[in-house]
Structure formats: structure tokens, C-alpha cells
Amino acid sequence: MTGNEFRFFLSCDINLPVTFRIERLEGNLPFPKSPNSESNGSAEDGTAELYVECALHIDGAPFGLPTRTRLESMGPSYCWNELITLTAKYRDLTAQSQLTFTVWDLSHGEGLIGGATIILFNNKKQLKTGKQKLRLWAGKEADGTFPTSTPGKVPRHERGELERLEKLVNKYERGQIQRVDWLDRLTFKTMEKIKERESLKNGSSHLYLVVDFCSFEHRVVFQESGANFVLPSPIASTNDIVIVWDPEVGKINPSEHKQLKLARSLTRGVIDRDLKPSSNERKSIQRILKYPPTRTLSGDDRQLLWKFRFSLMSEKRALTKFLRCVEWSDVQEAKQGLELMGKWETIDVCDALELLSPVFESEEVRAYAVSVLERADDEELQCYLLQLVQALRFERSDKSRLSQFLVQRALSNIELASFLRWYVAVELYDPAYAKRFYCTYEILEENMMKMGAGANGEEDGFKRWQSLVRQTELTAQLCSITRDVRNVRGNTQKKIEKLRQLLSGLLSELTYFDEPIRSPLTPGVLITGIVPSESSIFKSALHPLRLTFKTANGGTSKIIFKKGDDIRQDQLVVQMVSLMDRLLKLENLDLHLTPYKVLATGQDEGMLEFIPSHSLAQILSEHRSIISYLQNFHPDDNGPFGITATCLETFIKSCAGYSVITYILGIGDRHLDNLLLRNDGSLFHVDFGFILGRDPKPFPPPMKLCKEMVEAMGGAESQYYTRFKSYCCEAYNILRKSSNLILNLFYLMAGSNIPDIASDPEKGILKLQEKFRLDLDDEACIHFFQDLINESVSALFPQMVETIHRWAQYWR
Incomplete structure (x- = not known):
């Protein structure tokens, strides 16, 4: 038995709606003669208007409202192929949950064709997946009581060769039968012949409804919410392998867990206080402290940090990692973890953001993070405000310490108050967290209404x-x-x-x-x-x-x-551009970025600051080159390329800044219409519909650097292009130093409804992490980034290489 046998999901953990696809009807319909069939004509010409009514029944009682498919009149093979999504979620299901399907014909009044019922979990408590062929009970409405009187499953003694083969096909489609192309082709060809023979022999005595149930990466096993065990299948007297679903499988080995508990025994606290790591252990600890915030600590990592916890208290970077290795389910260990947290060297604001992520559920830890945030000034706080509002999703209380902190700071700063109100108002559309966000909105309104007039003449x-x-x-x-x-x-x-x-x-x-x-x-x-x-x-x-x-x-x-248009993704990207601009300027590197303001005022509406500029597409159409365009505004006969040195420097720096930022954030769908140029030479990007590596165009180049930008610097051999590469490498290394901050901010956005994050938060954040190349030192990163630029630029100029041809096509 392979290790995959032990990989499974519990039904109580799946917070997704029950989904399935109603595919088609198989068999010939019995068309009853009706008195008005001559005028109607539908019965005569063999067509009917059919729909399927489906309903969920839990423990024999209906759950939610029935759902109907569209009408289908393309006979004789009626094919709906319609995806049905119920309001119930998989975690709501019980072991006796059933789906009922009733087929109705509207062409003969409200004619009943037949119904069938299927139980969602099999006798091994596994959720049924893949295609299910249900035999309809002619003239009967599907029965949802338990046990049902209209089972869709064909009894074993009535199954023919065709039913047996279809069951095997279902397993094949789910990947449970190995694929062998040449053999599969022969098999399916033979099956078609058997199907024709069986159809001729049996006639059209039965009607079948084919339903395709949603499949998951692993099997789904039934477990009630809150239960800590799964009842195994009853052991049969046959030699069949019996699979027992053990929730502990895949978790830490019980004996290893016991050993860890003994090693971390609180009675060793006195001894641990004096322990000092050896040279090799110190290197291992430093390696762990460099882990990005998204990386999970292994058992050995956790054990090492716990062992030397007392000697690490003066290392502020180690606190977030230490808190990850605390066993919070152990009351005594949690108590000691909180005591040490209070005595630890105070962490930086950017690290405090990590403690507000969904990984940390302890209210004391989250309150500590807020206490650190209180040290940030209003300008820095505004840089993180969007993410701090998203962090309210992970709070356990509607009136949390974080919520109160945000409101208190907003009361003394009208800009913070305005943005906080808008960020919260937009999230009120999310039904899962509407109550929590509305509570924060109410607190802000109530506190602001109570305020008196300011001492400096401000309105009340x-x-x-x-x-x-x-x-x-x-x-x-x-x-x-x-x-x-x-x-x-x-x-x-x-x-x-x-x-x-x-x-x-x-x-x-x-x-x-x-x-x-x-x-x-x-x-x-x-x-x-x-x-x-x-x-x-x-x-x-x-x-x-x-x-x-x-x-x-x-x-x-x-x-x-x-x-x-949903501009929340644009709002996030521009916020990150603004933050990165701030980080670069703190290191005395001004790359003349243009972080224009963006504010979503609803799920499909918002405002953007208008920056006077022209797209590169328009500039190249009217002026043929970027340089000739800039000569109209900053001419200088003695300057490089006939423009002032200041203008060219602004262009080179802004190109470098956006090249690095678009690479790190994985911004896609770049073309000459969403690259804009201002009169002073500042280039900037707009329209961020694709981020974190997503791109609608095939074969995107590593960096979004178009040929016309390189030509405006004098070509790939010029001194100005060399300066551009130097700015790129310098900016890349500066931003790498703040990788934890940027990763933490994206981690806090994991629960948001921003498309390119919501689709797969973990994958998106890992892609972002990869772009920082945290495995390299600064010098190695300079060589890496220069190679990346050279690779991208070489693709822009005609060369007889297929990949280069594809990247050149990207910009056309």
C-alpha cells in the first residue's frame, strides 16, 4: 500500500459549497400520448423540454431549497452539462446525506419522467467523486427519506457487463487505474462495441441520469465537526484490505511527540537558562532566523529554538520564530512562552506584522504585536493600513485590540480615519466577515462623533x-x-x-x-x-x-x-510601489517612481489619481522614438541625445525602479499601452490585472523591459545602459533587505478577495518569495540580476533563437 493511501481530507474541514455537474440523460424517453398532442406536436416529433430538479436531504430531511437546471430540448440525447452549486457546504454533511434528482417534462404539462437518489458517502465513509450513473425510477419523484425508496444505484444482481465497465471507467478517470495509451485505445474501442451490443439486446427499458461529482486532490472522509476520531469500516471476514482512516497518520509520530515533550519538559527550565549553543548550533540557529515568514519550522528546528530560548532573548529577530515553536495547546508551555515574550528584546514593527497573520491565534501574542505597532508614526502606519484592516479577519473577537488601536490612531489623523473607513466599508460586502468589519466601522463612527473641536481650530x-x-x-x-x-x-x-x-x-x-x-x-x-x-x-x-x-x-x-471594474488589486500594487519607493529613499536612492493614488470605493468601483502623461504606444506612433518626444520638453544641444542630462537620468532611474518592482511582484500583461511617460522623463506602469507571475500572454520575458526603453538609453552597449543596470542591482539588494516586511504584508492579504491572491494564496506568496533569491548573498545577487537583465534584453533584438523570438512577440 503506497503512502498516498493515507492522504485524505476530513469533510468537516472543507468550507466549500457542495458542487456537482448534471451531464446527460441516457436511454429513450417514453412519450405518452396526450389529448392535445396534435396541436402541440412535441410528442409526435420526439422532442421534449426537460429539466432536472435536485435537492439535498440530510438525515432524511430536506436541507436548503431545491435547484433546477435550465430547460433542455435537444433530444434524443438530452445533455445539460450544467454545474450546480448548492448553498450547503461539505462540512455541513452527515454520513446519511443524500442528493435527489427528479426529471420533469414541460412539453406535456408538468410531466414526471422519473427520479433517483444517491447517498453522498459510501460504506467506507468516503465521499463519492467522479461520474455516477443513476437509474431513474420511471414515474416516481425522487425520495429523500432514509433509507430511500428510489435508490439510483443499480443492485449488484441486476448489473450487466456495461455497468461493470462504466464503474471501471470512473476509476480510470479518477486516476485509480494506471494509464497505458495504446492499451487504453483498444479497450475503449472494444467497450463501444459492447455498449452497442448491450443496447440492442436490452432495448430502452431503463433511463439513466449521469452526474459528475466534484473531485479533490485526496479522498474526503466523513467526520463530524468537532469530533476527534473517525469510525473505521467494520472488519469483514474476507481477505479484502480494510482501510482504517486514522487522523493521526501524517502528523508527528506519537513516540517522537513524547520524546519532544520530555526534551522540552518545563522542569528543565533551570538547566536551559545556562545553555549556550555550540558553533554548529549557532550556525543552524542563524540559518533558521533567516527563514522567510512563510516557511514552516521542522521538528528539529523547533526543538533547537526551544532548547536555547533563554540565550536567544536578546536577539529580537528570534522572537517570531520562537513563538512558532511553542506548543500552544499545552497550557504550561503556552504560559512560559508568554512570559518569555514579555521579557524578550522588543521586535521591529515590520516583524510585528507577522504576529498578526493567521498562524498566530493567541490573543496575547496578537495584543503584543499591536503594542509594538503603537511605536510606528502615522506615515509608517498608513503604509501598512490596508493589510492591518485585512488582519481583522484573523482576530477572534469583534472588538479586538487591533480594531481598537486602528480606531484610536484614526481619531487623531483625518487621513488615517478616511482610509480606514473606506478599507473597512469595502470589506462589508464579504458575508463571512461582514459582522467583524461592521463592528470596527461602528466603533470608528461612535468615537469620532464624540470628539470635540481640536485645540488648533479643527472642526468637531x-x-x-x-x-x-x-x-x-x-x-x-x-x-x-x-x-x-x-x-x-x-x-x-x-x-x-x-x-x-x-x-x-x-x-x-x-x-x-x-x-x-x-x-x-x-x-x-x-x-x-x-x-x-x-x-x-x-x-x-x-x-x-x-x-x-x-x-x-x-x-x-x-x-x-x-x-x-474591481480595482482592489491595483490598489494593492500601487501601495507596494509606494512602500518600495519609501524603502529605497530611506537608503538614499530616489528612482523617480510615480506611486499615483488608488482607492477602491466598492467591489467594482474606485478612484485613481490622474497623472498627465502619454502611453509609449501613443508616443512611438506620433514621435517614432522616446528621445524625440523628450526633446520637445527638455532640449539641450550639448546634452546626451539632445536632451538635458537631468531628464535622461530621470528616465533611466524610473526604468530601473519599475523593472525591479514589476519583476519582484510578478506583474504581467505588459504592453506599450500600459507603460506611461511623463514630460519630465519619468516612466511608470499602470493597469495591474495580473500579478504574482500570472500573465495572459504565453512566454513572458523574465523582466518587463521593452526594446524602445533600451534604445532611449543609447542601446545595450552604452554607458547609460550600464548605469541603468547598476541602479537595478542596487535597488534589488535594498528591497531584498525588506523581504520579510513585503512577504508579511502579502501574507496578511491571503484572506482578501483580490483575484490573483484569492485563487491560490500559498502558491502566490511562494512565487513572491522566490523572486527575492534569499539563498544568495548581495554579491551573488548582483550577478544574478545582471544575467536576468541581459537575458531579457537579448530577447528584444532579432536573433535566430526560438525562445528569444517568443519574448520579442510578447511586446508586439
């Missing part, structure tokens, strides 16, 4: 809260305008005219606000109205609005408002 809490509420009212009006503009028939110019007409007429109150509103993108700025003549619409499917707002200080603020 009520007025400040109302100014934030008016932001929501403004976005609701912008949504309405977007809908009205989309409904206008005609080209983009007609839609622009409609927009300006609305702002000047029916919605003229938006031209001059009764009271100034805090800008959602920059809450420190008060906006007083929209300028209709300077507002426009982008030419795209969603018709985003480009609006110019007047500000209280006499200036203007330009924003883009999008409705119909």
Missing part, C-alpha cells in the same frame, strides 16, 4: 465624520453619472457632451458643493466642486470619467472614476 468630531460620509454620497452620484453616460448612443464625443451637460444642468450642485468635501484620494485636500469644461471620458469599454475638481486653496485636483 460630528462635522469631521459628516465630511467623510459626504465622500460616499459623492461616489454614489458619480456612479449614477457613469450609468447615464454609458446609455448615450454614439461616439465618445457625444458621451463627453452628455457628461458636461449633466454637470452644468441637472447635477449643477456638483459644480459648487454646499460645503467642501475631503477628497477620498487625498483627505487632507478639500474639494469644492467639479469643473465641467475640464471633465471628460476615456475611450474604453467601461467609459471611466476624468474629472477635474476645484480645491479650497484655489488649485485643482484631477481624478479618474471607474465603475464596473
Whole structure:
């Protein structure tokens, strides 16, 4: 028996809806003659309008509402091939859960064809998967009581050769029978002949419904929620192998666990205080401390850290690793772990974020993390605010220490208050955590309304809260305008005219606000109205609005408002660009990045800061090269390529910065329309629909560096291109130093609904981790990154190599 026999999931752990696919009906329908069949014609021509009604029954009682498929009238082989997702989840099921299927014919009134019932778990308590062929009981509605009177499973004594073969095919499709291509082809060909022979011999005495149940990576075994054991199958008197599902299999060996308990005995505490690691043990500990936050500690790693826990208390980096090796289910060990945590050298803010991840459930540990966060200033806290709001998902209480901390800091900073309110408001759409986020929203509202006027003349809490509420009212009006503009028939110019007409007429109150509103993108700025003549619409499917707002200080603020697009992923990427820009500047490296502001105001709406710029596609179309475009704004006959040295330096630095960042974040779908260039030479990226290595185009190059960018630096042999590579390597090594911070922030986003993270959080974060090459030192990383650049650039220029050809195609 292979090790795979012992890999399984417990049904109580699967928080997914019950899903299956209703495929087709097999056999010939009996068409009853009806009095009005002549006028109807459906019975005469052999077609019918069929649908399948399916319902879940738990312990003989209906659970949830029945679900119907669409009508299918393409006879005689009726094929729905429709995916059905029930409201019930696998963890809700019991061992006696059944699905009922009843086929109805609407072409003869509400004619009943037949029904069948199938129990979801077999006699070994395993969830049934793959295709199931259910025999319908003609003229009977499916019975959901237990035991059922309409079992879909064909009795053993009635099974023919065809049923036996179909059962084997089901096992083959689930991977339980080895595939041998040449033999499989012969087998299936023979099976088709048997099927034809059986069909002719038996006629059409029975109807069958084929249903395909969802498959999992491993078998799913029934276990009630909260139970700590699974009843084994009754041992038969035959020689069959009996599989006993033991939940302990795959976990730590019981004898090893006992040995660890003895080795970690609390009575050894006095001895452990004086223990010092040897040279080899010290090297092993340093290796463990360099592990990324996503890596699980092995048994030996945990044992080593626990053994030398007292000598590690002065090493602040070791605290998060030590807390991972504490056996929190052991009351005494947990108590000692918390005592040591209180005496440990205080950790940095970036490491405290790790303690708010779902790995740490202890409320004391999470409260300690919050106490460390209290040392961060408002600017640093705002860098992590998006992730801290997501961390509320992992709190055990609706009124947690983290929630109270965020609200308290927001009360003293209107920008934090505005962003906290928006981040929380957007998460209210998630039904699983709506209550928790709503509680934080209520606490923020209640505390802000109680605030008095500030000592420096600031408005009181009520007025400040109302100014934030008016932001929501403004976005609701912008949504309405977007809908009205989309409904206008005609080209983009007609839609622009409609927009300006609305702002000047029916919605003229938006031209001059009764009271100034805090800008959602920059809450420190008060906006007083929209300028209709300077507002426009982008030419795209969603018709985003480009609006110019007047500000209280006499200036203007330009924003883009999008409705119909989830921009939460863009919001995350731009936040990371802003954070990385901050990290680089702290090391005195300014790469002239453009972290424009993005704010999601709903699941499918949001605002973006408008940065005056042109896409590389437009620039190359009108000016043929980047350099000739920049010569229009920064000409210098004595400068490199006829432009000022400052402009060229800005271009080189911004190219380097975004090349490194897009590589680390695995940003895909790069083309000349989403690379923008400002008049001062700053290049920046927009539109982040694909991140963490996902890309809709095949064969993406390692780095998103297009040929036109290299040509603007004088080509791959120029001194300016060498400077570009130098900036890339320097930026890469600086950001590698903060890899733990970046990984922790993404780890906190694991529970969010951001598409490229939600699809597979673990895989996405591992991809991000790989990009940092934590196995290399700084010098080795310089060589690695230079090779990466050279590899990507060589692919941009014509060479007779297939891979290079593919990468060149990527940019076309």
C-alpha cells in the first residue's frame, strides 16, 4: 500500500459549497400520448423540454431549497452539462446525506419522467467523486427519506457487463487505474462495441441520469465537526484490505511527540537558562532566523529554538520564530512562552506584522504585536493600513485590540480615519466577515462623533465624520453619472457632451458643493466642486470619467472614476510601489517612481489619481522614438541625445525602479499601452490585472523591459545602459533587505478577495518569495540580476533563437 493511501481530507474541514455537474440523460424517453398532442406536436416529433430538479436531504430531511437546471430540448440525447452549486457546504454533511434528482417534462404539462437518489458517502465513509450513473425510477419523484425508496444505484444482481465497465471507467478517470495509451485505445474501442451490443439486446427499458461529482486532490472522509476520531469500516471476514482512516497518520509520530515533550519538559527550565549553543548550533540557529515568514519550522528546528530560548532573548529577530515553536495547546508551555515574550528584546514593527497573520491565534501574542505597532508614526502606519484592516479577519473577537488601536490612531489623523473607513466599508460586502468589519466601522463612527473641536481650530468630531460620509454620497452620484453616460448612443464625443451637460444642468450642485468635501484620494485636500469644461471620458469599454475638481486653496485636483471594474488589486500594487519607493529613499536612492493614488470605493468601483502623461504606444506612433518626444520638453544641444542630462537620468532611474518592482511582484500583461511617460522623463506602469507571475500572454520575458526603453538609453552597449543596470542591482539588494516586511504584508492579504491572491494564496506568496533569491548573498545577487537583465534584453533584438523570438512577440 503506497503512502498516498493515507492522504485524505476530513469533510468537516472543507468550507466549500457542495458542487456537482448534471451531464446527460441516457436511454429513450417514453412519450405518452396526450389529448392535445396534435396541436402541440412535441410528442409526435420526439422532442421534449426537460429539466432536472435536485435537492439535498440530510438525515432524511430536506436541507436548503431545491435547484433546477435550465430547460433542455435537444433530444434524443438530452445533455445539460450544467454545474450546480448548492448553498450547503461539505462540512455541513452527515454520513446519511443524500442528493435527489427528479426529471420533469414541460412539453406535456408538468410531466414526471422519473427520479433517483444517491447517498453522498459510501460504506467506507468516503465521499463519492467522479461520474455516477443513476437509474431513474420511471414515474416516481425522487425520495429523500432514509433509507430511500428510489435508490439510483443499480443492485449488484441486476448489473450487466456495461455497468461493470462504466464503474471501471470512473476509476480510470479518477486516476485509480494506471494509464497505458495504446492499451487504453483498444479497450475503449472494444467497450463501444459492447455498449452497442448491450443496447440492442436490452432495448430502452431503463433511463439513466449521469452526474459528475466534484473531485479533490485526496479522498474526503466523513467526520463530524468537532469530533476527534473517525469510525473505521467494520472488519469483514474476507481477505479484502480494510482501510482504517486514522487522523493521526501524517502528523508527528506519537513516540517522537513524547520524546519532544520530555526534551522540552518545563522542569528543565533551570538547566536551559545556562545553555549556550555550540558553533554548529549557532550556525543552524542563524540559518533558521533567516527563514522567510512563510516557511514552516521542522521538528528539529523547533526543538533547537526551544532548547536555547533563554540565550536567544536578546536577539529580537528570534522572537517570531520562537513563538512558532511553542506548543500552544499545552497550557504550561503556552504560559512560559508568554512570559518569555514579555521579557524578550522588543521586535521591529515590520516583524510585528507577522504576529498578526493567521498562524498566530493567541490573543496575547496578537495584543503584543499591536503594542509594538503603537511605536510606528502615522506615515509608517498608513503604509501598512490596508493589510492591518485585512488582519481583522484573523482576530477572534469583534472588538479586538487591533480594531481598537486602528480606531484610536484614526481619531487623531483625518487621513488615517478616511482610509480606514473606506478599507473597512469595502470589506462589508464579504458575508463571512461582514459582522467583524461592521463592528470596527461602528466603533470608528461612535468615537469620532464624540470628539470635540481640536485645540488648533479643527472642526468637531460630528462635522469631521459628516465630511467623510459626504465622500460616499459623492461616489454614489458619480456612479449614477457613469450609468447615464454609458446609455448615450454614439461616439465618445457625444458621451463627453452628455457628461458636461449633466454637470452644468441637472447635477449643477456638483459644480459648487454646499460645503467642501475631503477628497477620498487625498483627505487632507478639500474639494469644492467639479469643473465641467475640464471633465471628460476615456475611450474604453467601461467609459471611466476624468474629472477635474476645484480645491479650497484655489488649485485643482484631477481624478479618474471607474465603475464596473474591481480595482482592489491595483490598489494593492500601487501601495507596494509606494512602500518600495519609501524603502529605497530611506537608503538614499530616489528612482523617480510615480506611486499615483488608488482607492477602491466598492467591489467594482474606485478612484485613481490622474497623472498627465502619454502611453509609449501613443508616443512611438506620433514621435517614432522616446528621445524625440523628450526633446520637445527638455532640449539641450550639448546634452546626451539632445536632451538635458537631468531628464535622461530621470528616465533611466524610473526604468530601473519599475523593472525591479514589476519583476519582484510578478506583474504581467505588459504592453506599450500600459507603460506611461511623463514630460519630465519619468516612466511608470499602470493597469495591474495580473500579478504574482500570472500573465495572459504565453512566454513572458523574465523582466518587463521593452526594446524602445533600451534604445532611449543609447542601446545595450552604452554607458547609460550600464548605469541603468547598476541602479537595478542596487535597488534589488535594498528591497531584498525588506523581504520579510513585503512577504508579511502579502501574507496578511491571503484572506482578501483580490483575484490573483484569492485563487491560490500559498502558491502566490511562494512565487513572491522566490523572486527575492534569499539563498544568495548581495554579491551573488548582483550577478544574478545582471544575467536576468541581459537575458531579457537579448530577447528584444532579432536573433535566430526560438525562445528569444517568443519574448520579442510578447511586446508586439
